[in-house]
Amino acid sequence: MKIEKSLLSGSTPMLVLALLKDGDKYGYEMIEELDRRSDHTFELKEGTLYPLLHALEKERFVTSYAKQTAGGRERKYYSLTSKGLEQLAYKEKEWRHFTTAVDAVLGFAVAEGNMSLAPAPATI
Template identity: 55%
Template sequence: MTINKSLLTGSTTMLILKLLEDQDMYGYQMIEELAKRSDNTFSLKAGTLYPLLHTLEEQEMISSYEENVDSARVRKYYSITKKGKGMLSEKKNEWQAYISAVNQVLQGGKNFETI
């Protein structure tokens, strides 16, 4: 099933922060890992990812560092900061509240909380 791209817009930051919570990654690695973990539902383009990473770095949610991959190449890695972990926690809570509300509407307004 194809997912409407507008649904992805609000969750991209949360997904990127989650990837970086698990381990430091470079840009292309994030694109690949996100696609892998989502069975190719999420396929970010570099033109979408890098501006987001730049913004998150400006907001101090992530930081970056460079590492030599081989003698000719330097790769830029990103890691989540303490502030970014706090934001991830907030985003997860928002997401849970959102899907709970959507499910409640889809189920006819009945609240099916576990007892």
């Protein structure tokens, strides 16, 4: 099932931060990981990831560094900062609040662990 674009747009920064929580990644790797974790639910245009990443970097939620791969290609890795971690915690809380409220309006029983889309990211 594909999801409408506007549903996703507000939460992509949170998803990007969550992807970086269990290790530094470069852009392509993040897209792959997002695809895998979400079971191809998000059809994000890959180009839009970069303005997002650069904006997060400007706000110091992530930092970046260049690393040469075995194939000789240079990749730009992104790493979550402590400020980014705080931001993620805040966003997660906000998200839970939001979904709980939406579920309540829709008349679903709110149960712990019913996040069918994405498994909770592993904690460090």
